[in-house]
Amino acid sequence: MKYYTRKKLTYEYINSINTLWGGNKMSRFYCRDEELRKLNKRYENGKFECVVIYGRRRVGKTALINEFCKDKPTIFFSALNTTGKENLEALSKAIMSFERPNAESSPEFTTYDAALDELTALSKEQRIVFVIDEYPYLAKAKPAISAMLQHIIDHKWTESQMYLILCGSSMSFMESQVLGKESPLYGRRTAQFKIMPLDYRETAVFHPNLSEEDNALIYGITGGVPHYINKLDVRDSVDEALMENLFDRSSYLYEEPANLLKQELREPAIYNAIIKAIAEGASRLNDITTKVGEENSVVAKYLKTLIDLGIVKKETPITEKPGKKTIYLLADNFFRFWYRFVPVNASAIDSGRIAKTYPHAVKQYFPDYMGLIFEKMCQDYLLYYANDLPIELSEIGQWWGTDPQKKKQIQIDIVGTPVEGNDYIIGSCKYRNEKIGLDELELIREYAAVFGKGTNYHYYIFSKGGFTDGLLQAQERGEVQLLTLADIFE
DSSP states (O other): OOOOOOOOOOHHHHHHHHHHTTTOTTTOOOSOHHHHHHHHHHHHTOSOEEEEEEOSTTSSHHHHHHHHHTTSOEEEEEOOSSOHHHHHHHHHHHHHHHHOTTOSOOOOOSSHHHHHHHHHHHHHHSOEEEEEETHHHHHHHSTTHHHHHHHHHHHTGGGSOEEEEEEESOHHHIIIIISSTTSTTTTTOSEEEEOOOOOHHHHHTTOTTSOHHHHHHHHHHHTTOHHHHHHHOOSSOHHHHHHHHTSSTTSHHHHHHHHHHHHHOSOHHHHHHHHHHHHTTOOSHHHHHHHHTSOHHHHHHHHHHHHHTTSEEEEOOTTSOSSTTOEEEEOOHHHHHHHHHSGGGHHHHHHTOHHHHHHHHTGGGHHHHHHHHHHHHHHHIIIIIOSSOSSOEEEEEEEEEEETTTTEEEEEEEEEEESSSSEEEEEEEEOSSSOBOHHHHHHHHHHHHHHOOSSEEEEEEEESSOBOHHHHHHHHTTSOEEEEHHHHHO
């Protein structure tokens, strides 16, 4: 059973953020105030803390930690994807730069035990924040480090003023090797934060003066990843930002997918082929395998890695168990956008013609591209922002299956399941300019009958382009709840 809460964004909140940062968009540290509050509350109690912070790359973990560490005595050690010896040298420098910030050179510890003992001595004198960023790199280079930390926590740090932060981008490693029962560190953490991308409303905080449609598109391009929002750097026009900061071979975002895959993976070519296959519409394992040209077992292994990185996700119809209906989708909107629009336009980008071809080669396809994005936005609206829902939501997602009478596949964009009872929310999402009419209400009623679970349905229709008079009258009769793009941003 799942319960959902989220900070509701208001114009007062947005203005307070802009005031805090003096209106300087370059700072752009937004929407992590709740995490900061909790981290600071733990700091103020003066007791030992072991805080685990993890999440996919670029999501803002290090930015959150840096913001928290402002004006606090901090030893920040960023682990390297290299040997244990070189990591010990880097750890030594981090400790010594804290102890002797003005020294031109400093001694190095000969063992990890000696470095940890020095941290113990420092934590007896004052409250110390000790950050190990990219902890999986250190654990790979020095496999015994988790057991060493467990020992020193149990015997020395529990009674100290140490504030330990373990941060990592490999979500599977952090969940199994740090938080999992098999880890030596199991039971030692005092808090954990899984840092997720921002939702569509939080993404809009970066550009409060833009239209709802522009902010929806920015969310659709960046997926709410703060790093990508900053790098896209939209000022007045999303189109101009795309031309300058993505559809240009010299831009950072143009190289981002390739660089990220090279950084994380040993065989980026196969991963690249899998991502491309999914972006082009292959969603089932057999279809992906056929496009990639590898065995099912090989592709399944690579898919698991992409899921661990937060690039790919598995989905099953809500209320059903994983099985034959399970599909694979791109979880990372930026990868989805890049693979949808960059490779097919590579020659125009290379030759400098993209500005001329952009309107008909890219922009005209935005409504179609935004379809899945809009569904996620509407689901998040119901989960986090909607008031006076007819049921207490447990879960929300898509459902698809076969209509036995018409012998055809159907899909319901939104199914909201109840915490208790037999009432369900059934929803449809249309990201197009034309108004939606009564036929859509009749269609989702038909689909709800095929879905077949529950005894009572509450119908919601979301539309970018609005609704016909007939459907508005149905809302007045209490048959359906209608929401526009502007409504879900309010």
